Amino acid sequence: MPRPLAPLASPDDTEAQFYEALQQGDIDKLMAVWADDEDVVCIHPGGPRLVGLSAIRAQFAALFAHGSIQAQPERVRRMHAHDSAVHSVIEQVRVMTEDGPRSVLVVATNVYVKTALGWRMVCHHASPGSPHEPTEAGEAPTTLH
Amino acid sequence: MPRPLAPLASPDDTEAQFYEALQQGDIDKLMAVWADDEDVVCIHPGGPRLVGLSAIRAQFAALFAHGSIQAQPERVRRMHAHDSAVHSVIEQVRVMTEDGPRSVLVVATNVYVKTALGWRMVCHHASPGSPHEPTEAGEAPTTLH
Numbered sequence: 001m002p003r004p005l006a007p008l009a010s011p012d013d014t015e016a017q018f019y020e021a022l023q024q025g026d027i028d029k030l031m032a033v034w035a036d037d038e039d040v041v042c043i044h045p046g047g048p049r050l051v052g053l054s055a056i057r058a059q060f061a062a063l064f065a066h067g068s069i070q071a072q073p074e075r076v077r078r079m080h081a082h083d084s085a086v087h088s089v090i091e092q093v094r095v096m097t098e099d100g101p102r103s104v105l106v107v108a109t110n111v112y113v114k115t116a117l118g119w120r121m122v123c124h125h126a127s128p129g130s131p132h133e134p135t136e137a138g139e140a141p142t143t144l145h
Numbered sequence: 146m147p148r149p150l151a152p153l154a155s156p157d158d159t160e161a162q163f164y165e166a167l168q169q170g171d172i173d174k175l176m177a178v179w180a181d182d183e184d185v186v187c188i189h190p191g192g193p194r195l196v197g198l199s200a201i202r203a204q205f206a207a208l209f210a211h212g213s214i215q216a217q218p219e220r221v222r223r224m225h226a227h228d229s230a231v232h233s234v235i236e237q238v239r240v241m242t243e244d245g246p247r248s249v250l251v252v253a254t255n256v257y258v259k260t261a262l263g264w265r266m267v268c269h270h271a272s273p274g275s276p277h278e279p280t281e282a283g284e285a286p287t288t289l290h
Contacts, residue, residue, distance in 0.1 A: 039224050041254070043252055048252075077186060079185070081258050081259075082228050083229070088186040088270075090194065122224050122231060123224070123254055
């Protein structure tokens with residue numbers, strides 16, 4: 001598998017590469033952000049829990065067969081610990097409907113862990129958002145301890 | 146706020162107290178598992194993203210006004226780092242329908258962080274599961290590094 005293009009030096013770097021890979025439909029770039037661990041977990045909106053790199057790769061490959069995924073992360077809430085980070089994002093996902101293109105909201109939890117190979121994703125849990133996600137003040141990262 | 150009854154000495158302890166509190170409809174016990182952080186995140190199935198302890202407490206209190214929540218965690222997948230843990234669980238949730246009680250599946254991602262006050266929950270993301278969640282082999286925890 002190709003090495004990641006970026007060094008994945010921070011959770012933000014890794015998250016940026018994840019969404020770039022979705023938008024480009026680039027399966028190798030996408031898989032390069034994941035930790036090499038058999039228990040990594042991915043849940044697509046409305047989909048079953050996928051465990052392990054093989055299952056995750058197969059599902060993304062199936063999705064990319066229909067085109068790239070125009071998901072734009074917004075309103076990121078960050079919680080950083082020493083060797084892990086949890087990002088909660090609202091994704092604006094552009095989808096094609098009978099009435100033309102429109103955006104739907106998806107709520108995603110992305111968890112990153114610091115490894116010898118940089119910050120890697122260990123969990124992506126995405127589910128349909130409410131039509132009107134409430135807005136909250138403050139987007140600054142916090143350190144728990 | 147009352148102190149937690151248990152020392153929350155491990156992510157499993159904290160998770161056990163979380164689900165006990167749901168099953169007992171005990172709001173103080175439930176809130177005692179959360180980290181004291183303004184950016185903690187909770188997402189109920191189909192609901193909006195809730196950020197911060199006040200919003201999370203208000204929503205659970207509203208749910209408990211209708212009774213406790215009979216959610217039973219199963220098939221837990223654990224990923225542990227030094228000071229954080231991600232648990233992916235399939236919840237069997239007992240709900241009342243016009244045809245009587247039945248169980249629905251919910252997929253939940255629970256993230257815990259080690260603090261001076263023990264392991265605390267920083268994220269609970271729950272979304273409707275597929276009717277037939279695939280089964281996977283292996284439930285042992287892994288250490289990423």
